[in-house]
Amino acid sequence: MYDVRRLRLLRELARHGTIAATAEACNLSPSAVSQQLAQLEREVRTQLLVRDGRRVVLTEAARVLVAHTERVLAELEQARAEVAALSTSVRGTVRLSSFPSAAAALAAPAIAACRTSHPDLRVLLDEAEPEESISALRTRGSDLALVYEYNLLPRIRDKGITLQPLLQEPLLVALPPEGDAAAPAGPVSLTDLSTRPWIAPHSDTALRSVLERACQAAGFEPQLDYTSDDYTVIMSLVQAGLGLTLMPRLIAEPLATDVRLCEVSGLQLSRTVSVAVRAGSESEPTITALRAALREAAGGAL
Structure with a gap:
């Protein structure tokens, strides 16, 4: 009989590539991961790992086990969900991970709605970016995650994760106030803004990559004069007339005071916000209740 916890570690090793990264993702020490995988090799009675410098390479036997592990874990999640669904009430604790703008716009009203509709349901919220949230889902550190693409x-793309889209929002160009004579009215073409300086996020590499790719698609490389990890600082720089930026609506609208927000013409730029759960867990009552509340919150967000 193979230990499910060890199979899960092997699956995470296949994803992360190193013992150290797997240990970090699973909140274990590297030595603990190594010991558990060594024990799994003894259970399987065949070699599963080949060391290649700092990384390890999975043998064919290990890859077979990983493929079966995805199906086994999904079946176990479904079994837990079906047993929990036999209860006549929604009770217990459910853990939600969310990136900041969705935590404010979606998670807060959804949790409040659940507190009213299901007083025996306790929702815990952690703030995390999508990659970290997906990792927490896989290792059972959370039960649902608000993520974006x-x-x-x-x-x-993850066989162990199911995504349910909640909303699709446009990316908006933030321009200085109306007093800026160079600022166009209505939807804007990025090509018409090619000579203007731009302001980009520093650590939000996804949004920064989108800004750069969008400008490249419009035929120019953006002149990035300023970067910041604080979106309020970015908006202040725009308001001061020091440059333009590109942001999803959920981030931009709460911060836009005197800043002008315009949609982009001639180029589709969007961000899809979804709720992610482990495959097989969709019908678990606490997850079903929170997903329904998140869908309702998304309906009123834009």
Whole structure:
């Protein structure tokens, strides 16, 4: 009989590539991961890992186990969900991870609605970016995650994760106030803004990549004079007339005071916000209740 916890570690190793990265993702020490995988090799009675410098390479036997592990874990999640669904009430604790703008616009009203509709349901919220949230889902550190995907970047692909889109929002160009004579009215073409300086996020590499790709699609390389990790600082720089920026609506609208927000013409730029859960867990009552509340919150967000 193979231990499910060890199979899950092998699956995470296949994803992360190193013992150290797997240990970090699973909140374990590298030595603990190594010991558990060594024990799994003894259970399987065949070699599963070959060291290649700092990385390890999975053998064919290991790859077979990983493929079966995805199906086994999904079946176990479904079994838990069906047993929990036998209860006549929604009760217990459910853990939600969310990136900041969705935490404010979607998670807060959804949690409040759940508190009213399901007083025996406790929702815990952690703030995290999509990659970290997906990792937490896989290792059972959270039960649901609010994640996003930009249409100009690769999409989330994970056999162990199910995504349900909640909303699609446009990316908006933030321009200085109306007093700026160079600021156009209505939707704007990025090509017409090619000579203007731009302001980009520093650590939000996804949004920065979208800004750069969008400008490249419009035929120019953006002149990035300023970067910041604080979106209020970015908006202040725009308001001061020091440059332009590109932001999803959920981020931009709460911060836009005197800043003008315009949609982009001639180029589709969007961000899809989804709720992610582990495959097989969709019918678990606490997850079903929170997903329904998130859908309702999304309906009123834009």
